[in-house]
Amino acid sequence: MTARDTNEPHRTATPLELFFDLCFVVAVAQIAGELHEYLAQGRPATAVGSFLTVFFAIWWGWMGFTWFSSAFDPNDVPFRLVTLVIVTGALVLAAGVRPAFEEHDFALVVVGYTVMRLALISLWLRAACAGAAGRRTGRTFAAGLAVVQGLWCAWLLLPEEWQRPVFVLLALLDLAVPVLGERVRPTSWHAHHIAERYGLFTMIVLGESVMSATSAVRRAVDADYAGGDLYLLAGGGLLTVFAMWWMYFASSAGEFLDSTREGFLWGYGHYLIFGAAAAVGAGLALNIDALTDEAALTDAGAAATVTVPVAVYLMAVWALHVRPHHRGGWGPFLFPAGATLVLAATVTAMPVVATGLVTAGLVAVGVLRERAAERRAERARAERARAERSGGAAA
Template identity: 55%
Template sequence: MPVPIRARRRDEEHRAATPLELFFDLCFVVAIAQAGRQLADALAEGHPGHGLAGYLMLFFAIWWAWMNFSWFSSAYDTDDPLYRVVTLVQMAGVLILAAGVPRAFESDFTLVWCGFVVMRLAMVTQWLRAAYGSRGAERRTALSYALGVTVCQIGWLGLLLLPKGAVPLVFVLVGGLELAVPGLAERGWQTSWHARHIAERYGLFTIIVLGETIAAATLAVQSALDAHDAPGRLLPIAGGGLLLVFAAYWIYFAVPIHRHLRGNRQAFLWGYGHYVVFGSAAAIGAGIEVAVRESVGRADLSAYGAAACVTGPGALFLCTVWLIHSRHHKRGTAQQLVLPVSALLVLACTFAGRAAVPAAGLVAAATVAVGVHLTSRQDTAPAE
């Protein structure tokens, strides 16, 4: 007989990410690196439409697989042997998916679909185990999740069976259904996810994505230096990219967000918005790689096009973090305008051409400085 698992309490004290969750997250580094590399190659070769479309679809698969596990584990993580084994199976699915990313960019989704099958079968097993250990509305919610995940996985078969021209339609329809499953499943009973734990999990994954961005940019600069020995052109890009990533870290972690996650509506909107946060953060690394290639004549696009590969995702990151994350803790017009104005200035740096990356880095660093100054003024202002 299977051992039931019980939901954890929302008010549980000292709830923190477990070593198994951290191990699970690290498996996604491979998939994110593969998606970023394919995006950089497509952009550098002058195929932005193909590259962006493939990246958006593949990053959705990566992000959604991580989301499914993270919210389930926040509510039901028992860390017993069966739970660990099923989670390890999910991790194997992540690695299969990562191996299939290059082929998926060429419209061969077989390996990605197989990796997703492994992850989703494990996820359905977890939800059925949760249903076995519960009664009433909680049981119906767990069974609804299991059914919804299964139906969606069958829907993804369209990527394999339908003509290539139908891929965007399949992605929109089945992706929309995937996003609808949590809301539909939790209409009668809300899973007991832990706000502080969820905020920590998202923060840790943000660090992983930014770390992968730094790694991708570092390898690109190292490769270009070895091949062309042009430090005068490459070091400003490296320095500007590093400033941009450091500022992204600072801005994301400037405010504690868990107090805003009071119910499913706020939490789901915040969680779904991180598709753009994570995706744009990872794309910054791909953009820096493209800028490096262009600076040494190894990219089939202009200096302004290469600049946009960095400034576009950089501006998108700043704007999205403000929209779903930071604005809830800003007071007054000046504080609220800092990130939107900074996003516009970063985007304007595109017109600096090969100087765009260091310029964007300086804008991002100035954004942090202004934010710190305004916060300190607010903290030291006399109470009325």
């Protein structure tokens, strides 16, 4: 196993990484489904708390392998087998989602998480022994992961009222392991490869949201509910998800991921993007259920299940993608303003449609600004060319 070149050209996701992402989205779909069900029952505290807890496990399991495979990817048989073990751990975790929501029983979630962690520890030890990551770096990662995972197993023994506050502490310790490891010696992760990997996972999670909403529309139609408000809601939901996709991929993150610090902030911030994208699908399905009186929520409560995650998504995309590209002018303030309007749509008569119109408006303004910038650049090039021709003629 050797370190990859940070400037390697045409560094793209491998078929193994694509398969890895698709399997992890199975767990995301399970979590989103339980979020939808518990919100429909009028139990938002249990729904949101369990969602954030379990989603952290699947997100962090995905993160650990993604950054490792960006820096070291021999693509040999042992590496492929260990990757499939991590996938198995994710599927075990997915099987434990329902007990975690229903009975606050996180045993199977922790078992799946432990399988993923042990497999990743073996990869870091292999990298350390091969000298790919440096012995101290590889050992620091392996030791940190092992210690924190031991604490997660002990966490299961705590009383339920202690688990939530201790969870926050253990999550912070988990997040600190890469920070400590990279301080010993930065790994050779590839900026454009990382940006592509995150983009692909965002795309898949958004696709899962579309599937969730589509299933809810089908259930409503099967129940002989075919009112115009159903189709308006479905159209508003599609418009929202399409706009979310457009905004995320409007700019390339690989251009500004030029330091470990930027990589940490950008990578960790995607917890909000991934989580919000998954929650939007549950919210859209819940609003469709509310039309057929299958959800025990007020109109404003049902609306908030869409508007709140969309607003979170907008702010996260603004912080991670928009601000690094636009340092000045009024353009960067469009996203905070859009998030505010989306939250205000919670109390409107058709909140999902209003959300779709606001997000589509943000996309339209962004496209117009980009076209205007291209025209200014073309005029500047033409003026420089004329100046060079005039200078040559004078000479």
